[in-house]
Amino acid sequence: MGLCGGEGSEEREREWEEAAEAVAYDSCTWPPPVVAVCGPGNSGKSAFSRLLLNTLIGSLYGRIIDQFNWWLTQVAWKFWSCSVLLVTFVLSDQFSLLFHSNRYKRVAYLDTDVGQPEFTPPGFVSLHVLEEQTKDLTMLYLRPPKRCFFFGDVGAHSNPKLLLSYLFGLYDYFLQELYCFNETDNPQKSAIPLVINTSGWVKGIGLHVLSEILRYVSPTDVIRLCSPSEGKNLPDGAFWLDGHQGDSRVNLIVIRASQNSPRHLLVKKEARMIRDLRLIAYFRQCLPRDFPVFSCDDLVQGFSAIDPFQLPLSKIQVSGGAVYDFLNGTIVGLGSSTCLPLSSECSSPWCIGLAICIDDVGRVVFS
Template identity: 65%
Template sequence: MVRGGEGSEEARERDRAWEWEAAAAAVAYDSCDWPPPVVAVCGPGNSGKSAFSRLLLNTLVGRYKKAAYLDTDVGQPEFTPPGFVSLHVLEEQAKDFNILYLRNPKRCFFFGDVCAQKNPKLLLSYIFSLYDYFSKELHHFDEVDSPERPGIPLVINTSGWVKGNGLHVLKEMLKYACPTHVVRLSTTVEGKNVPGGTFWLDEHEANTSVNLVEIRSAHDSPRHLLVKKEARIIRDIRLIAYFRQCLPMDFPVFSYDDLIQGFASVQPFQLPLSKIQVIDLHNQVESFALSTFIQYSFLVSMFQIQTSVF
């Protein structure tokens, strides 16, 4: 609904911006002081989960001075190259929502793929491990009277894989984390949305203490909060930016070709063969055996190259 009867696009955007900002403020400031909120942001792909998470993080940092961010979206992570599940602690508010940042995580796992469907069980184990670390080292749920170790809130950004096995992964994640708030971004196409209510709980597990927040999705969301992104392009940009850190600042890098040229120009690190150790089935491989293996592998590869040429 457009407030004030205004029908212009600008008025609709102001209305939607107000909706997002009100939801973020409600989560951050309507919560009790202890424990800090644990918020899961859910919705289908390209619904604005990352955009709302950035707004929510800014709001939480404004109240708690620090906020943790658990990024479970291996395809389009917020602060790391693709393929990572990561936990971050932010102490400053973002000044521009349209700038993509790389940050060093507090803790992370390399999943090794941009598609969570390849190994959902491994993905869940990484997510659970990161949440356990947060709960033990950062949240301090059981240490109400410990001013030296104040707890901080957590925002969990989930992936847009919300059907089939993806919905199962989301349910298991929510059951494990037991969030105080679940934000559901919904589109106008109901069939694409995450189920309503406490869908991750069985009937006998109904939890009335969780706060459910519903907001409109990305295509209805304010422009200034959204990064216009195409998944493949964003992944390329993040990879280039990540490996760009290994090259001199004055080296121009605008594409993968530039990146390859940059690495080719760097003098390779040299390590004596005697310093290399290989563990094979819990047994140490002696240096002479390793040397023989490498020489044999080199000869085999050269033979394969020659046979392929002739």
């Protein structure tokens, strides 16, 4: 599967698969699991989240059925005639349908990592609903979210309170629309599992934000990836609980991290490059599919040929008049006052897309 490289990668791969299957087996009970994947940066959180998503969507039960069919085939060949063998396959198909009818058709994915999100450009926190197993989460694999907010930064340090309000708003939406237990006649609103991908910043403000997320969500399972460098790891146990506060009945699974790269500065440089490429891929969608792009100059030429959207500054509800002096040349999130989340924790509108402000002449913003 190639989940992680380096020495002992095969053992780590088996350990990861066992952890994902443990969550999936437990998810046979009700309610569906809410799983948070935590660990330091460059530890493999994204790769494990992908494995867990694919396991919850159905690969685990497919393996059970394959093993059951193989066993029935061996028994039939040894003890029964060919006619009975045909009946055996029919029965195994019925057994397969029984299992497949119980597996999850959809899995929700809450991405809380504004610096390196998996399906959106940087600066977003988002909620997705996946109906099929995911491909490798490559740098240009963008997916429209179910709901999202644009935080506008790659770290929580600038405004952790605002970031938490966005994350709580997304989780409240998940509870209201995707974790329902009394909507049996509406498959679009039935309860589904949730996988939460978290930031690799696990010290200082990063640890505070992660602890607040876990306290608010109260996950059924927490997967903690552990680095060989002890100083990089999260605290042991249910670190987010204040002693007696909260429900400590959480399934905590500790697994080894993927092989960490010692090239700290190179990793940071690669992260910046990936963020830039994701933004380019996002705005590339404004151009025709057959538009040739071989360099940055081609992108500039393509974007300059697009008629800009004009928005009077009087229509923009932003506090503080000085902010207008800094709009030119910035990337902004677009929202609508009619798209407000039904959450007591967040009053900001859902983000509906990004724009590049290219001018602010005559009290009008062009984007």
